[in-house]
Amino acid sequence: MTGLRTLALAVTAAAGLTACGADVDPKALYPLAPGLEWTYRVELKPMGEPMQTSTRVMSNVSVGDFAGEPDIVIRRNDSGERFYVTRRDDGYYRVARKSVTTHYPIMDQPPVKILALPAVGGATWTEPAHTFMLGRARTFITEHAPGNTITLDYRVDATDVDVDVPAGHFTGCIAVVGQTSFHLGAGVGFLPSDVPIVQREWYCPGTGLVRLERDEKVTNSARVITGGHLSMKLLHGPR
Numbered sequence: 414m415t416g417l418r419t420l421a422l423a424v425t426a427a428a429g430l431t432a433c434g435a436d437v438d439p440k441a442l443y444p445l446a447p448g449l450e451w452t453y454r455v456e457l458k459p460m461g462e463p464m465q466t467s468t469r470v471m472s473n474v475s476v477g478d479f480a481g482e483p484d485i486v487i488r489r490n491d492s493g494e495r496f497y498v499t500r501r502d503d504g505y506y507r508v509a510r511k512s513v514t515t516h517y518p519i520m521d522q523p524p525v526k527i528l529a530l531p532a533v534g535g536a537t538w539t540e541p542a543h544t545f546m547l548g549r550a551r552t553f554i555t556e557h558a559p560g561n562t563i564t565l566d567y568r569v570d571a572t573d574v575d576v577d578v579p580a581g582h583f584t585g586c587i588a589v590v591g592q593t594s595f596h597l598g599a600g601v602g603f604l605p606s607d608v609p610i611v612q613r614e615w616y617c618p619g620t621g622l623v624r625l626e627r628d629e630k631v632t633n634s635a636r637v638i639t640g641g642h643l644s645m646k647l648l649h650g651p652r
Contacts, residue, residue, distance in 0.1 A: 437449065437619055437651045438619065439618060439619040440618050440619065441618065441619060441621070442505075442528060442530075442532055442587065442616040442617070442618060442621065443498075443500070443505040443527060443528055443616065443621050443622070444473075444619065444620070444621050444651060445473060445476070445484075445486040445498060445499075445500060445505075446473060447473050447474065447475050447476050447486065448472075448473060449472065449473045449650075449651050450470060450471070450472040450473075450649075450650070450651075451470070451471045451472075451621065451622070451647060451649070451650040451651075452468055452469070452470050452647070452648045452649040452650065453468065453469045453470075453471075453645045453646060453647055453648060454466065454467075454468055454579065454645070454646050454648050455467045455468065455469050455643070455644070455645050456643070456644040456645075457641065457642075457643050457644075458641050458642045458643075459640075459641035460640050460641050462641075468648065469490060469491060469645070470490065470491040471488055471489070471490050471491075472488065472489055472490075473486055473487070473488055474486075474487045474488065474489050474495070475487050479497055479508070479509070479518075480508065480509070480520065482499065482508065484499055484500075485497050485498070485499050485508065486498045486499065492513065493513040494510065494511065494512055494513060495510065495511040495518070496509075496510050497509040497510065497511075497518060498527070500530075501530075502530070503526075503529065503530055504526045504527065504528055504529045504530045504538065505526070505527040505528045505530070506524040506525060506526055506527060507521055507524065507525040507527060508520065508521055508524045508525075509521055525540055525541060526538045526539075526540055527540070528589070528616060529567070529569065532569050532572070532587045532589075532616070533569060533572065534569050534570075534571065534572050535568065535569060536568065536569040537566070537567060537568045537569075538567050539564050539565065539566055539567065540564070540565050540567055540591065541563070541564055541565075542563055542564070542565045542591065542610075542612065563593055563595055563610065564593060565591030565592060565593050565610065565612060566591065566592055566593060567589055567590070567591040568589065568590060569587055569588075569589050570588045570589060570590045570613075571587065571588040572587050572588075573585055573586075573587075574586045574587065574588050574615065576615045576617060576623055576624055578623050578624050578646040578647045578648075579646055579647065579648050580620075580623065580646075580647040580648055580649055580650055580652070581652065583615075583617040583620060583623055583652070584617075585617065585618055586615050586616060586617040586618070586623065587615070587616050587617075588613065588614070588615050589613070589614050589615075589616070590611065590612070590613050590614075591611070591612040591613075591614075592609070592610065592611050592612075593609075593610050594607050594608065594609050594610070595607070595608045595610060608629060608630065608640060609628075609629075609630045610627070610628070610629050610630075611627070611628045611630075612625065612626070612627040612628075613625070613626045613627075617652075619651065619652055620647070620650050620651055620652045621650070621651075622645075622647070623646070623647040623650070624644075624645065624646050624647065625643075625644070625645040626642070626643070626644050626645075627642065627643040627644075628640070628641075628642050629641060629642075
């Protein structure tokens with residue numbers, strides 16, 4: 414779930430309420446009960462451009478067998494994309510996704526780990542992630558990373574964290590950070606540049622993702638390639 418990590422990754426119904434019929438596991442860091450919803454405020458600030466503000470809604474639509482695996486939850490965003498998610502012994506995974514332009518889900522090969530379990534300090538994993546804000550660099554990103562993707566190295570950075578977002582004050586959360594440095598080679602109108610990408614996420618028991626911050630920083634002083642900052646904060650969700 415990346416859309417930012419997906420913009421994944423990265424939702425819900427009324428503040429402090431769960432959707433009708435939803436049974437929330439109070440310890441779950443990525444709740445998968447059908448009927449849950451999350452609503453986020455999304456702020457995108459490309460370098461040199463005005464802030465763009467929007468909302469994004471994610472909902473757990475249903476659970477069932479998929480591709481021979483039981484208990485696969487379908488998550489849907491407000492654009493109509495569907496993400497097929499499950500919990501395994503070592504973490505939460507996305508196993509497939511379906512866009513509004515395809516008739517059938519496309520399997521993730523391999524499945525994309527969203528969050529490692531147990532989520533203890535120092536736990537690590539890798540995850541493919543899209544670039545979102547590298548203006549004018551798309552050609553080079555695509556050449557070097559098929560599908561305009563890169564791989565972020567994730568780790569659990571802290572546990573038992575307090576987080577404040579518009580949805581409220583959350584305690585006992587975990588903070589994870591994903592990092593990479595993407596090298597863009599020289600081309601017509603482009604100077605060589607290393608682009609550090611850092612994504613921070615906060616997950617809270619019984620609620621899931623409550624905050625996400627992503628920086629795509631440009632080290633090229635000529636600013637031929639632009640980056641920016643993306644923020645997602647929970648407005649309403651289960652707790």
